[in-house]
Amino acid sequence: MSTKAPRIPLGVIRRLPVYLRHLKQLEDHHVQTVSSQELGAQLDLNPAQIRKDLAYFGEFGRKGIGYEVRYLIDKIEQILKLDREIPVALVGAGHLGIALCHYNQNKPGNLVIGHVFDNDPAKVGMRIGQVVVRPAEQLERCLREHQIRMAVIAVPAEHAQEVADRLVQGGVTAILNFAPAALRVPEHVHLRNADFTSELQSLAYYVLD
Amino acid sequence: MSTKAPRIPLGVIRRLPVYLRHLKQLEDHHVQTVSSQELGAQLDLNPAQIRKDLAYFGEFGRKGIGYEVRYLIDKIEQILKLDREIPVALVGAGHLGIALCHYNQNKPGNLVIGHVFDNDPAKVGMRIGQVVVRPAEQLERCLREHQIRMAVIAVPAEHAQEVADRLVQGGVTAILNFAPAALRVPEHVHLRNADFTSELQSLAYYVLD
DNA sequence: TAGATTGTTAATCGATTAACAATC
DNA sequence: TAGATTGTTAATCGATTAACAATC
Numbered sequence: 001m002s003t004k005a006p007r008i009p010l011g012v013i014r015r016l017p018v019y020l021r022h023l024k025q026l027e028d029h030h031v032q033t034v035s036s037q038e039l040g041a042q043l044d045l046n047p048a049q050i051r052k053d054l055a056y057f058g059e060f061g062r063k064g065i066g067y068e069v070r071y072l073i074d075k076i077e078q079i080l081k082l083d084r085e086i087p088v089a090l091v092g093a094g095h096l097g098i099a100l101c102h103y104n105q106n107k108p109g110n111l112v113i114g115h116v117f118d119n120d121p122a123k124v125g126m127r128i129g130q131v132v133v134r135p136a137e138q139l140e141r142c143l144r145e146h147q148i149r150m151a152v153i154a155v156p157a158e159h160a161q162e163v164a165d166r167l168v169q170g171g172v173t174a175i176l177n178f179a180p181a182a183l184r185v186p187e188h189v190h191l192r193n194a195d196f197t198s199e200l201q202s203l204a205y206y207v208l209d
Numbered sequence: 210m211s212t213k214a215p216r217i218p219l220g221v222i223r224r225l226p227v228y229l230r231h232l233k234q235l236e237d238h239h240v241q242t243v244s245s246q247e248l249g250a251q252l253d254l255n256p257a258q259i260r261k262d263l264a265y266f267g268e269f270g271r272k273g274i275g276y277e278v279r280y281l282i283d284k285i286e287q288i289l290k291l292d293r294e295i296p297v298a299l300v301g302a303g304h305l306g307i308a309l310c311h312y313n314q315n316k317p318g319n320l321v322i323g324h325v326f327d328n329d330p331a332k333v334g335m336r337i338g339q340v341v342v343r344p345a346e347q348l349e350r351c352l353r354e355h356q357i358r359m360a361v362i363a364v365p366a367e368h369a370q371e372v373a374d375r376l377v378q379g380g381v382t383a384i385l386n387f388a389p390a391a392l393r394v395p396e397h398v399h400l401r402n403a404d405f406t407s408e409l410q411s412l413a414y415y416v417l418d
Numbered sequence: 419t420a421g422a423t424t425g426t427t428a429a430t431c432g433a434t435t436a437a438c439a440a441t442c
Numbered sequence: 443t444a445g446a447t448t449g450t451t452a453a454t455c456g457a458t459t460a461a462c463a464a465t466c
Contacts, residue, residue: 009456009457011457011458012457013411013414013415014407014411016410016411016414017406017407017410017411018391018407020410021389021390021391021407022391035422035423035424036423036424037422037423042391043391044391044393046458046459046460047423047459048458048459048460048461049457049458049459051423051424051425051426052425052426052457052458052459054425055424055425055426059424059425060424061423061424061425062423062424062465062466063422063423063424063425063464063465063466064421064422064423064424064465064466065422065423065424065466066422066423066424067424079414080410080411080413080414081413081414081416082410082413086413086416088409094308095304095307095308095311095312096305096308096309096312098304098308099303099304099305099307099308100305100405102304103304103305103405103406107406109406109410111406111409111410111413149416149417150409150412150413150416152409173415173416173417174412174413174415174416175412176405176408176409176412180230180316181230182227182230182231182251182252182253184253190412190415192408192411192412194403194405194408196309196312196385196403197226197312197316197318197320198223198226198227198230199385199401199403200297200320200359200361200385201225201226201229201289201291201318201320202222202223202225202226202289202401203359203383203384203385203399203401204289204290204291204295204320204359204383205222205225205288205289205290206222206382206383206399207290207295207358207359207382207383208358208382218432218433220433220434221433244446244447244448245447245448246446246447255434255435255436256435256447257434257435257436257437258433258434258435260447260448260449260450261433261434261435261449261450263449264448264449264450268448268449269448270447270448270449271441271442271447271448272440272441272442272446272447272448272449273441273442273445273446273447273448274442274446274447274448275446275447275448276448
């Protein structure tokens with residue numbers, strides 16, 4: 001099919017980058033074609049799930065053959081909008097912010113952290129690879145100027161809500177939050193939490209001994 | 210009831226730290242008691258879900274009243290095993306590893322990153338707050354010596370699988386992996402992936418414009 | 419063609435939500 | 443007591459898995 005309509009489950013969207021990464025590895029190893037069975041074995045996922053996930057977006061495989069690796073990579077990148085350059089703002093130039101920014105520059109994709117902000121005068125002006133840290137006052141104006149829709153929050157929990165509010169004010173609609181705080185955002189804004197402490201704490205449950 | 214048996218859904222376990230964090234905030238604001246209704250409104254969760262989550266582990270509330278904040282904090286910490294000190298190993302003293310280690314020391318809980326490893330001689334001996342980076346060769350021996358069961362992987366993707374294997378060798382049963390790699394671990398080991406790039410990529414799907 | 423594998427429908431499984439008796 | 447809220451069962455919803463016709 002083609003048109004939108006069938007709301008895609010979050011789980012499907014979150015698996016797409018996993019498929020993408022693995023497909024790129026296969027491509028590096030000059031694998032031309034892969035079946036859902038093979039992919040499932042390699043990623044420890046049910047083959048039917050992989051086929052169903054992909055079928056949400058179109059018919060990308062060939063019966064009796066499988067999926068062409070290069071073609072599927074292109075398709076998934078299109079679906080995730082990774083086929084165009086998307087500017088990303090980062091708020092917070094502490095250890096974590098610097099780490100994320102460096103990583104983003106080391107492994108450059110189409111998600112480009114081009115603007116970093118911090119409210120600490122000691123941090124403003126500092127260079128992280130190619131990028132220079134700007135004062136937090138410029139946040140909203142800069143977001144609008146560059147039409148930035150995606151942002152990463154890497155500030156202390158106490159300031160995370162204020163930053164989120166200002167990102168939304170500036171027109172951001174997708175936020176990845178590393179601060180350990182339950183943020184409130186409007187309905188139309190997609191928020192994803194990636195909080196180190198919570199992850200570790202929930203993992204502690206599974207420690208036996 | 211009391212005995213184990215009813216396997217707890219992962220989603221429940223992952224919400225417990227969220228409850229915990231919020232309850233601590235309530236305690237800071239001298240709130241003594243909270244109902245599932247209030248908690249749900251504050252965290253944007255269904256009250257029935259909160260009650261059901263907690264009911265997996267016991268009867269912690271009082272009908273007609275709600276939950277006593279302090280008591281519930283204690284109970285959740287017991288469930289997650291945060292009432293005892295758990296040593297955590299960190300492999301990889303790059304930007305991210307340093308960030309995580311600093312954060313862990315700034316906000317000290319009972320999950321203590323007490324050992325950091327890196328295979329880069331330039332990093333070995335470096336101090337991150339209180340902790341000194343040790344050579345990767347000592348990994349297995351040190352894990353065993355200190356009976357470490359939890360570990361964080363913050364190395365490049367190329368080395369993540371090898372590190373995971375060695376952690377398992379050393380007796381680790383719970384791993385938080387920050388490397389963008391689909392790791393393979395034995396059945397008895399709990400693996401959680403927290404990969405920045407994947408998160409950001411899946412978020413890109415929701416950027417409209 | 420025969421064997422393999424997709425896309426899709428149907429069956430299963432599990433998680434979320436609603437409803438309500440018990441009770442503070 | 444009357445009002446509120448839990449713990450829990452039942453109903454709903456959604457996601458995963460199995461099965462298979464279509465077809466390369």
